[in-house]
Amino acid sequence: MEQQLNIYNTLTRKKEAFVPLHAPHVGMYVCGPTVYGDAHLGHARPAITFDLLFRYLRHLGYKVRYVRNITDVGHLEHDADEGEDKIAKKARLEQLEPMEVVQYYTLRYHHAMEALNVLPPSIEPHASGHIIEQIALVQKILDNGFAYVSEGSVYFDVEKYHKAHNYGQLSGRNIEDMLNTTRALDGQEEKHNPIDFALWKKAQPEHIMRWPSPWSDGFPGWHCECTAMGKKYLGEHFDIHGGGMDLIFPHHECEIAQAVASQGSDMVHYWMHNNMITVNGQKMGKSLGNFITLDEFFTGSHKMLDQAYSPMTIRFFILQAHYRSTVDFSNDALKAAEKGLARLMEAYSHLMKLKASDKSTVEIAGLRQKCYDALNDDLNSPIVISHLFDATRAINSVKDGKATISADDLKELQETFHLFLFDILGMKDEAASTGNSQFEAFSKAVDLLLAIRQQAKANKDWATSDKIRNELTALGFEIKDGKDGTEWKLNK
Numbered sequence: 001m002e003q004q005l006n007i008y009n010t011l012t013r014k015k016e017a018f019v020p021l022h023a024p025h026v027g028m029y030v031c032g033p034t035v036y037g038d039a040h041l042g043h044a045r046p047a048i049t050f051d052l053l054f055r056y057l058r059h060l061g062y063k064v065r066y067v068r069n070i071t072d073v074g075h076l077e078h079d080a081d082e083g084e085d086k087i088a089k090k091a092r093l094e095q096l097e098p099m100e101v102v103q104y105y106t107l108r109y110h111h112a113m114e115a116l117n118v119l120p121p122s123i124e125p126h127a128s129g130h131i132i133e134q135i136a137l138v139q140k141i142l143d144n145g146f147a148y149v150s151e152g153s154v155y156f157d158v159e160k161y162h163k164a165h166n167y168g169q170l171s172g173r174n175i176e177d178m179l180n181t182t183r184a185l186d187g188q189e190e191k192h193n194p195i196d197f198a199l200w201k202k203a204q205p206e207h208i209m210r211w212p213s214p215w216s217d218g219f220p221g222w223h224c225e226c227t228a229m230g231k232k233y234l235g236e237h238f239d240i241h242g243g244g245m246d247l248i249f250p251h252h253e254c255e256i257a258q259a260v261a262s263q264g265s266d267m268v269h270y271w272m273h274n275n276m277i278t279v280n281g282q283k284m285g286k287s288l289g290n291f292i293t294l295d296e297f298f299t300g301s302h303k304m305l306d307q308a309y310s311p312m313t314i315r316f317f318i319l320q321a322h323y324r325s326t327v328d329f330s331n332d333a334l335k336a337a338e339k340g341l342a343r344l345m346e347a348y349s350h351l352m353k354l355k356a357s358d359k360s361t362v363e364i365a366g367l368r369q370k371c372y373d374a375l376n377d378d379l380n381s382p383i384v385i386s387h388l389f390d391a392t393r394a395i396n397s398v399k400d401g402k403a404t405i406s407a408d409d410l411k412e413l414q415e416t417f418h419l420f421l422f423d424i425l426g427m428k429d430e431a432a433s434t435g436n437s438q439f440e441a442f443s444k445a446v447d448l449l450l451a452i453r454q455q456a457k458a459n460k461d462w463a464t465s466d467k468i469r470n471e472l473t474a475l476g477f478e479i480k481d482g483k484d485g486t487e488w489k490l491n492k
Contacts, residue, residue, distance in 0.1 A: 003060055007240075008324060008378050010248065010271040011170055015378055020239050021269060026062045027238030028054065029230045029268075031247055032124070034071040035105035036090040038293040039112045041277050041314070041329060042244065042284060048315055048426075049274040049323040049379075050242045051118045055424050056375055067233045068121040072102040073128045073209050074201075075222045079250065081191075081198040085219070088208050098209055102128075112294045115311035117426045123233050127225035131211045134220040134228045137262055138199040138213075146261035150190040152202030152216030156257060158195045165260050170271060171249035197254055199224055223254035230267060231259075241268040245275055274323040279304070280330055292329075306331040309338065312430050316341040319381040319425055340389075344421060345429055346489060347392035350399045351414055357404035362394040364409040368416045375424070384420055391417060400482070446477070450486050 005018040020026045030050045033043050050068075057064050077083035084092075091098040113120070127134075138154050141147045146161045147154055158167055159179055168175040178195050198221035203210035210217045220228075230238065243252065252271065259267040276283070279290040292302045300308030309317075317337035321327045367387060374383035391413065397403035405413070421427050449468055456464040469479050472488070480487045 003372050003376055005056070005060065005376050006378055007270055007272060010273050011268075016270065018239075018270065020062065021237055024062050026057055026064045026240070027234035028057075028064060028066045028240040028242065029226065029234060029238065030066070030068045030121070030241070031226060031243035031251070032068040032070050033105075033109055034075045034086055035102050035109060036086045037105060038295055039109045040284070040291060040293045041297070043109070044112075044116060044294060044314060045277055045318055045323075045327070046242065046244050046274050047113055047118045048116060048318045050272075051426055052319065052323075052379055052381060052424070053240075053242070053272075054119060054121075055426055056379065059419075059424055065123070065234065066121040067123045067125065067230065069226060069229055070102075070106055070124060070126045071222070071225065072099075072106075072126050074220045074225060079222065081201070081221070085207070085209055091208065099128075102126075108295075112311075115294075115298065116315050117311070117428050119426075125229045125233065127220070127229075128209075130225065130229050130232065131220065133232050134224040135200070135213050137224055137228045137231075137258065138220070140262040141199060141258060144261055146257075147199055148192065149215050150192075152218065153190060153198060154200040154215055155191050155196040156199055156254070156261070157192060158197070158257070159193055161257055161261055165257070167257055168253065170253050170256055173249060173253075197221060197223060197250060199258075223251055223258060226251075227255050227258040227262075227267070230255075234267075236263055237265070237267055237269070239268075240270045240272060242272040242274075245273045248273060275326045278326055278328045281328060284329075304331075306335075309334050310430055312427055313338045313341060316385075316427065320385060322378075322380055322382055324378070340385075341427070343392060344385075344388055344427075345431075347395045348417055348421065348429075351395050351417055354395070354398055354405060354410055356407035356410045358406065359404060360406045360409045361403045362397060362405055362409070364391075364394070364405070364413050364416075367391055367413070368419075371416065371420045381425065384425065388417065388421060446472075446488055450479070450488065454486065 006015045007018050008014070009016050028050070030046060033039060050066075054064055054066050072087055073085065075086050077086060077089065087098045087101055091101045094101065110120075138147065141156065142149070142154065147156050158175065161167055162175055162179070175195070179193060200213060200215055200220055201218045202216035203218040207219070209219055211219060230241070241252070241255075256266050256268070259265070278284065279288075279292070282288055282290060284290055284292070290304060292304060294314070296302040296305065297309050297314055298311060300306075313334060317334055318327060320337060320340070367390075370387050371384045374380040374387065377383075394403065394405075395413070398405050449472065453465050453468040456462075456468070472479055476491050478489050478491055
């Protein structure tokens with residue numbers, strides 16, 4: 001059955017049927033990191049959200065060109081037009097070349113994404129490698145009369161643009177009020193209006209990162225890169241632009257204005273935004289001491305963490321909430337995600353070993369479509385997960401001999417479970433994939449001990465049998481005797 005994906009479009013504030021501009025091709029652009037520090041939970045959420053979308057679109061048969069940028073220039077402190085470039089500041093503090101900082105944190109970002117099983121994008125352009133395209137974009141906006149040169153910098157004329165078009169349509173902000181409240185500052189700085197944003201900044205003598213342009217030696221404004229690179233790799237009109245909600249204003253609002261000012265129309269058909277992550281109800285931030293990097297999660301090295309959490313636990317934790325809802329981090333929430341994921345992985349392991357019967361007493365028929373329906377409803381991953389938990393109960397019933405499953409239903413259940421848990425939700429069996437040979441040896445050693453115990457039981461040597469069971473339990477193993485033999489699992 002052909003699936004119809006519906007996604008929430010931030011621009012129209014409603015769910016819309018996803019209809020690509022040039023099916024089966026889909027163009028998708030997602031804002032990537034500014035690489036001046038280690039990736040944190042806030043970076044993981046858009047990466048995982050749009051990885052889910054990328055996987056699902058490909059599964060539906062679309063040929064997706066997924067562009068996710070690396071910001072390595074032009075992103076000033078506090079997302080403003082003043083202050084120091086975030087990369088340059090880090091380089092100065094660490095006495096490095098800016099591109100050393102970029103390279104170091106880009107590699108660490110890639111490492112973190114790989115650990116989270118986030119697929120690499122089709123193209124990963126760097127802002128610093130597309131200065132020519134950004135200069136051309138600025139020139140086009142100047143030619144069309146929506147920008148002005150001031151003291152070697154180029155600014156976007158928001159008021160003039162707003163009269164011809166609507167600035168604020170994405171964020172819903174009342175720009176007229178903003179213009180009126182800031183007018184008093186006119187003439188006090190190089191901008192015509194404080195709400196105007198930089199398209200090109202003249203570099204101060206101490207600024208390391210600079211390029212020649214028709215206006216000055218300087219660097220592009222932060223908002224230019226995505227418009228210029230989106231256009232280069234996806235064309236003047238493409239399907240999806242994604243990112244975190246914190247980018248709606250000013251970043252994405254400015255992107256729309258730049259596109260319309262340069263070519264007369266917006267480039268993007270569907271704007272998608274994931275919600276934020278909070279920590280114990282508070283916004284995550286370095287000043288609050290609740291800023292936790294992904295590496296700290298994986299190692300458990302942050303003071304707020306009770307333990308280390310595996311990359312798959314983090315991925316599962318994020319997918320347990322709908323991408324447009326807030327996710328509140330706590331140790332309890334992550335431990336619950338860890339347990340839930342272990343339950344699903346254990347169920348899958350049992351599923352692959354189940355024996356088929358002549359008929360089914362479990363209901364399997366509608367599971368696949370229920371999972372599709374959830375994803376088609378704006379990528380509702382928590383509902384998919386709840387359906388997989390329902391399937392887990394059926395698996396355990398068959399395993400415990402309380403229900404039966406036919407060969408056809410078993411095959412359907414195995415395929416459906418694998419498709420949604422691994423291929424689309426992007427989970428992986430960490431025990432099996434990390435240190436595979438070590439795990440195999442470890443597993444065989446436990447099986448050997450249990451075989452010795454089984455022999456002891458057969459010989460009515462209850463002392464040896466109990467000793468093996470008690471010692472294994474004390475080490476954290478859970479031993480279950482059943483009619484088909486003994487099962488074990490290691491509890492943390």
